[in-house]
Amino acid sequence: MERIKNDILQLSKFNSTPEKGLTRLSFTKEDRGAREYIKEQMKEAGLLVYEDSAATILGKLQGEIEGGPAVMIGSHYDSVRNGGIFDGNAGVVTALEIARVFKENNIKPKYPVEFIAMIEEEGSRFRGGLFASRAMTGKVTRQTLDKYVDNDGITIAEAMKDFGFDPDKIEQATRKKETVKAFLELHIEQGPILENTKADVGIVEYIVGIEEIEVTVIGRPDHAGTTPMTMRKNALDAAAPVIANVSKFALEAGEGTVATIGILELEPGAANIVPSKVTFTVDIRSRNVECINEVKDKIINLLNKETSCEIQTVQKLFAPPVKMDEQIVGDLSKYCDELGFKKQMMLSGAGHDAMVMADITRVGMIFVPSRGGRSHCPEEWTEFEDLQKGIELAYCETVNLSK
Numbered sequence: 001m002e003r004i005k006n007d008i009l010q011l012s013k014f015n016s017t018p019e020k021g022l023t024r025l026s027f028t029k030e031d032r033g034a035r036e037y038i039k040e041q042m043k044e045a046g047l048l049v050y051e052d053s054a055a056t057i058l059g060k061l062q063g064e065i066e067g068g069p070a071v072m073i074g075s076h077y078d079s080v081r082n083g084g085i086f087d088g089n090a091g092v093v094t095a096l097e098i099a100r101v102f103k104e105n106n107i108k109p110k111y112p113v114e115f116i117a118m119i120e121e122e123g124s125r126f127r128g129g130l131f132a133s134r135a136m137t138g139k140v141t142r143q144t145l146d147k148y149v150d151n152d153g154i155t156i157a158e159a160m161k162d163f164g165f166d167p168d169k170i171e172q173a174t175r176k177k178e179t180v181k182a183f184l185e186l187h188i189e190q191g192p193i194l195e196n197t198k199a200d201v202g203i204v205e206y207i208v209g210i211e212e213i214e215v216t217v218i219g220r221p222d223h224a225g226t227t228p229m230t231m232r233k234n235a236l237d238a239a240a241p242v243i244a245n246v247s248k249f250a251l252e253a254g255e256g257t258v259a260t261i262g263i264l265e266l267e268p269g270a271a272n273i274v275p276s277k278v279t280f281t282v283d284i285r286s287r288n289v290e291c292i293n294e295v296k297d298k299i300i301n302l303l304n305k306e307t308s309c310e311i312q313t314v315q316k317l318f319a320p321p322v323k324m325d326e327q328i329v330g331d332l333s334k335y336c337d338e339l340g341f342k343k344q345m346m347l348s349g350a351g352h353d354a355m356v357m358a359d360i361t362r363v364g365m366i367f368v369p370s371r372g373g374r375s376h377c378p379e380e381w382t383e384f385e386d387l388q389k390g391i392e393l394a395y396c397e398t399v400n401l402s403k
């Protein structure tokens with residue numbers, strides 16, 4: 001456990017905001033520092049270390065079957081601004097530690113194992129997010145690299161070039177399906193379920209699907225004193241039934257469906273004017289796309305009953321649910337029992353690289369507890385004992401998948 005703790009603490013030093021949480025953006029000197037540390041550790045574990053053309057670090061352990069499909073394990077080491085030291089890093093440290101144990105136990109796998117560390121998962125610098133896994137699955141083109149810019153107007157292509165990578169080669173990062181056997185990712189839960197159920201580890205069954213809609217209600221701005229109640233076109237009155245019922249609709253849909261109004265804006269926003277325009281977003285997530293549709297349909301039905309105002313709805317985002325590989329889920333469950341860990345089958349309410357990798361291979365995800373369910377903040381914490389258990393579980397499955 002000392003090694004894991006040391007990795008986490010060493011990595012936490014590559015941080016542009018040491019006074020407030022961890023900030024490590026992609027293609028920066030903090031990325032460089034963490035990158036050198038990770039590569040060094042991989043070399044010490046006897047891996048063949050290289051970087052793909054999307055700047056993902058890969059440490060390869062050769063298998064008996066030369067050129068066989070690889071079992072991949074890893075996560076990301078970029079961070080949000082002022083985030084915590086475990087998000088992503090926990091999964092990278094998992095890969096480092098498993099590589100060391102393979103060496104110590106002198107395990108010669110039949111299939112190659114690739115230990116990986118990715119960047120720009122959070123999209124904190126260029127906003128896209130899931131960059132490395134998207135590149136690996138062929139979704140990042142040369143044009144994409146010119147499209148996304150950071151706050152200083154620097155494109156991904158320019159940042160890559162400055163960092164020593166050739167943007168013209170980005171498509172070489174794409175992996176053919178035949179070259180990957182499976183992808184495993186350990187991540188902190190970033191929610192309160194494991195702590196509340198006192199489980200040691202979470203086994204993810206689905207990464208939820210997500211739909212975000214933006215609703216705009218247009219009424220008329222009238223004087224709040226001189227316009228009788230019966231003669232108003234109050235946009236807030238029209239929006240209110242939806243706002244009041246969204247949580248109920250999510251509960252009614254069941255299957256762990258959640259729905260959130262995160263943005264709510266009133267115009268013109270004056271105490272003495274009837275609101276003429278209300279804009280709000282609804283973020284709906286579920287493992288079952290039918291539940292997402294059910295919530296959405298109920299919202300649209302309510303809005304359609306409204307006659308005094310004009311209503312517009314726009315779909316801002318849609319990603320279908322991703323099911324984790326049943327065999328891997330079953331294996332993880334079995335190893336949990338053998339190791340004597342208390343497990344919790346669960347959904348991932350957040351997106352992860354594993355979700356993208358599911359396009360080309362079988363994926364599995366392990367969650368470890370987050371203290372107070374907190375994440376993306378300086379208070380983010382996972383006990384090292386808990387991380388250790390998650391790593392032991394990931395180790396068993398890595399050995400299993402590669403034999």
Ligand SMILES: [Zn+2]
Binds near residue numbers: 076087088121187
């Ligand atoms: Zn993460």
